Amino acid sequence: MPASARPRRFGPVLVADLALPPKAAAEPAARAWLGAELGVDPAALAIGRGPHGRPALQLGDWDCNWSHSGDRLAIALGEGVRVGIDIERPRARPRVLELADRYFAPGETAGLAALPEDRRADAFLRLWCAKESVLKAHGRGLAFGLHRLCFDGFEDPAAAPRLVAMDAALGAPGDWTLRRLPLDGFVGMLAWHPAGPRFSD
Numbered sequence: 016m017p018a019s020a021r022p023r024r025f026g027p028v029l030v031a032d033l034a035l036p037p038k039a040a041a042e043p044a045a046r047a048w049l050g051a052e053l054g055v056d057p058a059a060l061a062i063g064r065g066p067h068g069r070p071a072l073q074l075g076d077w078d079c080n081w082s083h084s085g086d087r088l089a090i091a092l093g094e095g096v097r098v099g100i101d102i103e104r105p106r107a108r109p110r111v112l113e114l115a116d117r118y119f120a121p122g123e124t125a126g127l128a129a130l131p132e133d134r135r136a137d138a139f140l141r142l143w144c145a146k147e148s149v150l151k152a153h154g155r156g157l158a159f160g161l162h163r164l165c166f167d168g169f170e171d172p173a174a175a176p177r178l179v180a181m182d183a184a185l186g187a188p189g190d191w192t193l194r195r196l197p198l199d200g201f202v203g204m205l206a207w208h209p210a211g212p213r214f215s216d
């Protein structure tokens with residue numbers, strides 16, 4: 016989807032895809048959009064931070080997350096859910112198998128290695144974004160360990176990878192929904208689970 020303030024709905028989650036001027040901070044732009052969407056003065060919107068830096072919207076049962084890459088900012092907003100979003104601009108990555116070997120689960124690295132070389136970098140990026148979107152919803156971010164949640168289906172450019180296994184601290188794969196974001200020029204993934212008992216750190 017082209018950058019626009021008009022959000023797109025994915026189940027219970029709205030996603031805005033905005034232009035962000037180079038070097039601009041993301042939070043003021045996110046705050047402006049969130050305030051407009053929620054009908055709250057952006058300056059009065061209370062956005063705290065979790066212990067690992069995750070934005071925490073202090074408004075009823077609403078939750079948000081955002082991601083920026085290059086000149087783009089994607090913001091996710093949902094009620095009754097906990098959301099994570101990640102966007103990345105594709106670029107040449109000659110050493111994806113080394114990176115996968117270092118950060119991903121062994122089965123994922125094997126899956127990437129089995130792909131034709133010209134499809135590996137895109138599959139790697141879909142996998143990276145899927146993992147990061149879940150870890151951003153959870154709140155620990157990358158420090159939790161990208162190898163502690165496993166996907167398949169990352170060779171399909173038209174769909175989100177499928178969660179097949181994860182550390183119990185993240186819940187169970189069936190708790191989560193992932194969607195691919197159809198963004199022009201970027202790879203993007205959205206993840207959410209119903210709000211309720213928080214998964215542990």
Ligand SMILES: CC(C)(COP(=O)(O)OP(=O)(O)OC[C@H]1O[C@@H](n2cnc3c(N)ncnc32)[C@H](O)[C@@H]1OP(=O)(O)O)[C@@H](O)C(=O)NCCC(=O)NCCS
Pocket residue numbers: 040041042067068069070080081082083084100101102147150151152153154155156157158159
């Ligand atoms: C925070 C983190 C998820 C950012 O990833 P990124 O791809 O560089 O950046 P993105 O644009 O996707 O996301 C940045 C936004 O995520 C949000 N964010 C920050 N910490 C977060 C967390 N722990 N969980 C969820 N969201 C977080 C913030 O809104 C941030 O934007 P802001 O700084 O402008 O407010 C990642 O750097 C991380 O997990 N850091 C934790 C420390 C860590 O693990 N370091 C080891 C790296 S291997």
